[in-house]
Amino acid sequence: MLYSSIIAMVASAAALGLAVSNRRRSKRLKTQLAEHQASAEQQIINLRSELDRSIAQLSGRSASASNLELHRKKIDSIEERQAHCQKEVDHLRGESQNLAMLPTWHPTRVALAEELRPRLVPITDKLGPVLFPNQLAFDELDWMYKLPDRKFPYSLTFEEGMMMHYLVAANELKSGYEIATAFGFSSFFLATAFEKTGGHLISADAYIEEEMEDFIYDHASAQAHVEKLRQLQRDEQYDQLPRGLQFAMEGAAALKIESVVDYEIACSPEGVPDLLNDRQLDFAFIDGGHFGEQPVLDVQSVLPFLHPERFVMMFHDTQCEAVAKAVHFAAQATGTQPFSIHTRNRIVAVTKGIDPNILHTCREMTVRQAV
Numbered sequence: 143m144l145y146s147s148i149i150a151m152v153a154s155a156a157a158l159g160l161a162v163s164n165r166r167r168s169k170r171l172k173t174q175l176a177e178h179q180a181s182a183e184q185q186i187i188n189l190r191s192e193l194d195r196s197i198a199q200l201s202g203r204s205a206s207a208s209n210l211e212l213h214r215k216k217i218d219s220i221e222e223r224q225a226h227c228q229k230e231v232d233h234l235r236g237e238s239q240n241l242a243m244l245p246t247w248h249p250t251r252v253a254l255a256e257e258l259r260p261r262l263v264p265i266t267d268k269l270g271p272v273l274f275p276n277q278l279a280f281d282e283l284d285w286m287y288k289l290p291d292r293k294f295p296y297s298l299t300f301e302e303g304m305m306m307h308y309l310v311a312a313n314e315l316k317s318g319y320e321i322a323t324a325f326g327f328s329s330f331f332l333a334t335a336f337e338k339t340g341g342h343l344i345s346a347d348a349y350i351e352e353e354m355e356d357f358i359y360d361h362a363s364a365q366a367h368v369e370k371l372r373q374l375q376r377d378e379q380y381d382q383l384p385r386g387l388q389f390a391m392e393g394a395a396a397l398k399i400e401s402v403v404d405y406e407i408a409c410s411p412e413g414v415p416d417l418l419n420d421r422q423l424d425f426a427f428i429d430g431g432h433f434g435e436q437p438v439l440d441v442q443s444v445l446p447f448l449h450p451e452r453f454v455m456m457f458h459d460t461q462c463e464a465v466a467k468a469v470h471f472a473a474q475a476t477g478t479q480p481f482s483i484h485t486r487n488r489i490v491a492v493t494k495g496i497d498p499n500i501l502h503t504c505r506e507m508t509v510r511q512a513v
């Protein structure tokens with residue numbers, strides 16, 4: 143009996159001990175489980191944000207891939223358009239060259255070129271052929287010229303010079319004035335024509351473009367430059383005079399037309415009355431300042447000296463707004479109609495009492511036919 147009680151007591155003590163140890167173990171296991179859970183959740187959070195980052199990178203890459211595709215398509219379409227434009231340019235060039243064939247072989251043009259080209263070789267050999275940016279020459283007569291060591295001024299083209307020569311010679315004109323000389327290129331065509339008619343040319347310039355190496359300047363600078371040049375002339379310091387004036391005089395001597403042309407240093411319009419004095423002009427070439435009111439003032443200065451019944455007034459660069467305005471001013475003032483000739487620099491004639499066939503011949507022989 144005692145034994146069985148002792149055994150029962152020992153058994154219940156052992157059971158109690160086991161129970162306590164089990165509870166402790168379960169508590170420890172629960173803590174461990176909670177820790178594992180927390181770490182697992184943290185790992186899930188980390189993995190998610192990593193996944194998000196990777197997805198963002200991937201979509202970034204696919205965005206740049208589609209951008210790349212877009213650029214490639216744009217390049218393809220530009221290349222296609224470029225090829226198309228080139229075809230159009232080639233086509234237009236072909237068309238214009240075809241149009242140029244008939245005037246190229248116009249007998250008057252051929253005769254003028256055969257006469258004047260060899261005569262002017264000593265001049266053109268010393269000049270530089272020039273065009274404005276993005277221009278192409280139709281042929282060798284379609285170039286302007288400049289002094290090799292100066293940026294400006296530019297001359298008319300050889301074709302335009304031939305037309306000026308033809309207009310003077312064919313109309314038997316006798317008394318001419320040109321504003322402006324630059325380095326004499328236009329004066330050579332005119333004076334060789336006046337040589338044929340027994341006429342005379344006055345060519346004037348302020349030499350301001352050569353001085354500034356630009357075609358924009360203010361009038362006060364031109365006036366001051368003329369005063370300075372006149373003083374040099376009075377002091378006989380000829381080697382200090384503008385290169386353009388020296389070239390013009392040397393050229394006139396080489397062409398043996400010194401007696402046909404007078405080169406004057408003057409500022410238009412205020413210097414013109416003294417230059418023209420009691421002359422009556424049947425030819426005037428307006429090719430001085432090309433901006434503001436200057437071309438209109440140049441015309442105004444010449445009008446009192448024009449023959450009332452018979453004259454040719456030529457304009458150069460009528461693509462310039464200020465020159466175009468002067469053309470209409472001259473036509474209105476003289477009760478005439480302007481006659482445009484489609485040369486490189488769009489020359490225009492305002493004429494009275496002269497043979498219209500001569501003007502039409504000029505239009506027919508320009509290589510750049512108006513279509």
Ligand SMILES: C[S@@+](CC[C@H](N)C(=O)[O-])C[C@H]1O[C@@H](n2cnc3c(N)ncnc32)[C@H](O)[C@@H]1O
Nearest residue numbers: 297298322324327328348349350351410430431
């Ligand atoms: C286009 S260039 C003349 C080119 C010349 N006729 C030729 O074809 O060989 C223009 C000239 O006008 C001159 N000029 C500009 N304004 C002037 C003015 N108010 N008086 C005199 N000459 C002027 C410039 O000095 C320049 O030499």
